[in-house]
Amino acid sequence: MEKKKKKTDIYKGFEQGPIRPPSEASSLLIRLTRNCPWNRCTFCKVYKKRQFSLRSVENVIKDIDFLQGYIERIRQIVKPGEYADHKAINTLYNSFEEKDRVAFNAAMSWYASGMKSIFLQDANSLIMKPDDLVFVLEYIKKCFPDVDRITSYARSHTIVRIKQDDLKRIANAGLNRIHVGMESGSDIVLKKIRKGATKESHIRAGLKVKDAGMELSEYVIPGLGGIDYSIEHAMETALALNSINPDFIRIRTLAVTNGTALAEATKKGDFQKPNDTMMAKELRLFIESLDGIDSYIKSDHILNLFETVNGKMPEDKEKMIGIIDQFFELEPEKRILYQIGRRMGFFRGPDEMDDSPYLEKVKQACELYGVTPENVDFVIDDLMKRFV
Numbered sequence: 001m002e003k004k005k006k007k008t009d010i011y012k013g014f015e016q017g018p019i020r021p022p023s024e025a026s027s028l029l030i031r032l033t034r035n036c037p038w039n040r041c042t043f044c045k046v047y048k049k050r051q052f053s054l055r056s057v058e059n060v061i062k063d064i065d066f067l068q069g070y071i072e073r074i075r076q077i078v079k080p081g082e083y084a085d086h087k088a089i090n091t092l093y094n095s096f097e098e099k100d101r102v103a104f105n106a107a108m109s110w111y112a113s114g115m116k117s118i119f120l121q122d123a124n125s126l127i128m129k130p131d132d133l134v135f136v137l138e139y140i141k142k143c144f145p146d147v148d149r150i151t152s153y154a155r156s157h158t159i160v161r162i163k164q165d166d167l168k169r170i171a172n173a174g175l176n177r178i179h180v181g182m183e184s185g186s187d188i189v190l191k192k193i194r195k196g197a198t199k200e201s202h203i204r205a206g207l208k209v210k211d212a213g214m215e216l217s218e219y220v221i222p223g224l225g226g227i228d229y230s231i232e233h234a235m236e237t238a239l240a241l242n243s244i245n246p247d248f249i250r251i252r253t254l255a256v257t258n259g260t261a262l263a264e265a266t267k268k269g270d271f272q273k274p275n276d277t278m279m280a281k282e283l284r285l286f287i288e289s290l291d292g293i294d295s296y297i298k299s300d301h302i303l304n305l306f307e308t309v310n311g312k313m314p315e316d317k318e319k320m321i322g323i324i325d326q327f328f329e330l331e332p333e334k335r336i337l338y339q340i341g342r343r344m345g346f347f348r349g350p351d352e353m354d355d356s357p358y359l360e361k362v363k364q365a366c367e368l369y370g371v372t373p374e375n376v377d378f379v380i381d382d383l384m385k386r387f388v
Helices: 057-077 086-094 101-113 130-143 164-173 187-192 199-211 230-244 261-268 276-289 317-329 332-343 359-368 376-385
Strands: 028-031 117-121 149-154 175-183 215-220 248-251 296-298
Touching (some): 028 057, 057 086, 130 149, 130 164, 164 175, 164 199, 332 359, 332 376
Parallel strands (some): 175 215
């Protein structure tokens, strides 16, 4: 039988993937892999119907060379902090023999942001062979020696399979922060959402990352256990994080988006998404259950009901719980105004309502769209889908 020929990774120009963490908004995006090698999580639609592939080291290096060439010329024309008008930018771009608009725009944006961080795409860069990843990281540091931070997404399942010596080599080569989608610490919930990980593997992976000397961001999704497993989800996730003590715990409130397996389960009645009030109680229980860690809690996404629930454990724990309690202290009418105003981007926390110049706009929007206590949860669900 004739062996199948291995597909070659043909270079078709500079590439960028579809997403990056909000905390990497100022980072240069360098694509090492395409899409997600797992791609089965019931709540996620980002990479669905897209095939996973590794980019060749050669093509990744071509991307980096493109970026470095553009930045060297940009540096000569545009001084830090100075404004470059549209005409000057087009003249600069047209002066290059090899042109790639995506790469040029990425270089311009990164230069304007100060060129301090790089994010490796897509969903799991650590699936690359360690030697290849180390080579790419060392090349990045050679081209951009002033970069402070290089980060990537990674799956716990992948991390636990990497030899610790290799993980330390990767860290020493420059990868100094890993973003892991824990989502939940409950084995029941993890199985239901087809995460391909267990509580034990999440803990092992997190401890390995920290032992390698890298910063660790763990993402959790309030609401992912549904109504049935809300308490289990909150408490088991907190227990897993207590065992890891990550540098950052990042909150991403559940939004059930069309086209996902979770949306189908919701339609069939197999999954019931908690409403805002339920998820606020779940979040309170989760934070209350965190113990013995010094992680930073980050609520850095518009999906979250409370953007101001930010702080360092343990000293800010009571302050964060207090913000959630302010929500429960609101009268029913004001609670609805807060929920809508928050998802419209007008409020960050309950304490901002009374002094907000946008309160009247929120009232008008609620009247215009007929928002009532009976339909507010449906309105909120529709608003949240816009941000996923």
